[in-house]
Amino acid sequence: MAAGRRSGRRPGKQDTRDQILSAARLAFAQHGYGGTTVRSVAASAGVDAALVYHYFGTKEKLFVAMMDAPIDPRQYVDTIVDGPVDRLAERILRTALEVWDSPAGPAAMALVRSSIAHERSARLLREFLLERAMRPIVESVETDPEMAQWRANLVGAQLIGLVTMRYLLALEPLASATPERVVELVAPNLQRYLTGELRTEARTLNT
Amino acid sequence: MAAGRRSGRRPGKQDTRDQILSAARLAFAQHGYGGTTVRSVAASAGVDAALVYHYFGTKEKLFVAMMDAPIDPRQYVDTIVDGPVDRLAERILRTALEVWDSPAGPAAMALVRSSIAHERSARLLREFLLERAMRPIVESVETDPEMAQWRANLVGAQLIGLVTMRYLLALEPLASATPERVVELVAPNLQRYLTGELRTEARTLNT
Structure with a gap:
């Protein structure tokens, strides 16, 4: 065991990422893929849209992450x-x-x-x-x-x-x-x- | 409301039928369709095999009833x-x-x-x-x-x-x-x- 080594993601960042994912889950479920915007997900997660782009890149990639899909077709x-x-x-x-x-x-x-x-x-x-x-x-x-x-x-x-x-x-x-x-x-x-x-x-x- | 009219099935009979269905559910789940016999279902329901045939006709029909299938293909x-x-x-x-x-x-x-x-x-x-x-x-x-x-x-x-x-x-x-x-x-x-x-x-x- 490598004592003292930290895992890749810092806890604080993980929390923000999870907040965005939760907001995305809710938004996609309520409004479907077409009716959901990165801006609206960011707003309900209480973060700036730029942060959503930072973590996930695009709406499509956010959707893939939200689906917890093991692969992106x-x-x-x-x-x-x-x-x-x-x-x-x-x-x-x-x-x-x-x-x-x-x-x-x-x-x-x-x-x-x-x-x-x-x-x-x-x-x-x-x-x-x-x-x-x-x-x-x-x-x-x-x-x-x-x-x-x-x-x-x-x-x-x-x-x-x-x-x-x-x-x-x-x-x-x-x-x-x-x-x-x-x-x-x-x-x-x-x-x-x-x-x-x-x-x-x-x-x-x-x- | 037709007061005094009874529904088609008598409670006692329904119970026996349900006991057989419960036993069938367990048997089919454990042994699959091929490994289940009417005799074994009857035994674990604590009834005579003739009673299973009386209620359900055949093993196939028992299976259909157990699946709760709306139609029999x-x-x-x-x-x-x-x-x-x-x-x-x-x-x-x-x-x-x-x-x-x-x-x-x-x-x-x-x-x-x-x-x-x-x-x-x-x-x-x-x-x-x-x-x-x-x-x-x-x-x-x-x-x-x-x-x-x-x-x-x-x-x-x-x-x-x-x-x-x-x-x-x-x-x-x-x-x-x-x-x-x-x-x-x-x-x-x-x-x-x-x-x-x-x-x-x-x-x-x-x-």
């Missing part, structure tokens, strides 16, 4: 978007499986589990995943805003279902399958949601 | 399976959306929500959905037992994801879409998981 977006469009689904799946199979996986699972159990947390998780991950990825391949929303919904549904089956319910053989096998099975479906001709098919089926 | 299986194989996904989706959009929907959602929040309940929900709904449907189109398991996993993932997005997280535009629109968008993907050449594609991607 945004950091993977650039890598996923960069590459051939017809293999976008493969890159999404590879990245998602890498994150969920990593040490951060169980913590992310705990967050999803507790968020799903509570209506208010579910709403925040929804905004978190949509704004931070789905929307930027889908908008890289779909210019029509209405279709982009549909695609984001469908891609999200496929990914949430996959994560639920493989990690939360731990169903076999999916739970023990190699990432490569999962990509092979799921990528064609995910790719249709990303770049498939959803409108044409819908019209054909309607008539 | 098994009752829809025959209707879903009956029809052209290449439109199986359409029939699954139509039926699922009908149930979730019905008055039983919110109760089913509450069951899923609370089950997902707790590891032990999640395990029971998994057995419930797999044994009662997925397996019999998939086995109607897939004779290879290993492939049937894969298909059940993937179909389950798609359906769970869809239900989560549309009902639990209530994402737009999916939450307000007509059942017809949802079927158009999702059925082609679900059909691939049910009857698509998953093995061939996997081999192609591997080399």
Whole structure:
């Protein structure tokens, strides 16, 4: 034991940081992501907005910290978007499986589990995943805003279902399958949601 | 108020029924669906096995009652399976959306929500959905037992994801879409998981 050594953060600073986080939790829960400003969080924490920026950088980063999320999906977006469009689904799946199979996986699972159990947390998780991950990825391949929303919904549904089956319910053989096998099975479906001709098919089926 | 009228069930009978349900809850939680017998539930409830059959009919029905499930997915299986194989996904989706959009929907959602929040309940929900709904449907189109398991996993993932997005997280535009629109968008993907050449594609991607 290194006697006399102090841990990284000084108690006083930690208190301020926690005050801001508490205020953020309340604000995001009451007004959602869109309705919350750094200024309003700072005001209810009784600190200057500059201090919030100092500790957390941006509203998005404050939100990630408030969610106690083990990872920030945004950091993977650039890598996923960069590459051939017809293999976008493969890159999404590879990245998602890498994150969920990593040490951060169980913590992310705990967050999803507790968020799903509570209506208010579910709403925040929804905004978190949509704004931070789905929307930027889908908008890289779909210019029509209405279709982009549909695609984001469908891609999200496929990914949430996959994560639920493989990690939360731990169903076999999916739970023990190699990432490569999962990509092979799921990528064609995910790719249709990303770049498939959803409108044409819908019209054909309607008539 | 109809004074003097009694409610349908006599208190004594209700008590016995409740005793059996409590014993069933414990047994299913400890030993899972496969490891629980009507005989063992009867024994720990301190009643004759015949009484369990009298109240609940079968082990399956006891399980459904114990889960407090608003609907029994098994009752829809025959209707879903009956029809052209290449439109199986359409029939699954139509039926699922009908149930979730019905008055039983919110109760089913509450069951899923609370089950997902707790590891032990999640395990029971998994057995419930797999044994009662997925397996019999998939086995109607897939004779290879290993492939049937894969298909059940993937179909389950798609359906769970869809239900989560549309009902639990209530994402737009999916939450307000007509059942017809949802079927158009999702059925082609679900059909691939049910009857698509998953093995061939996997081999192609591997080399």
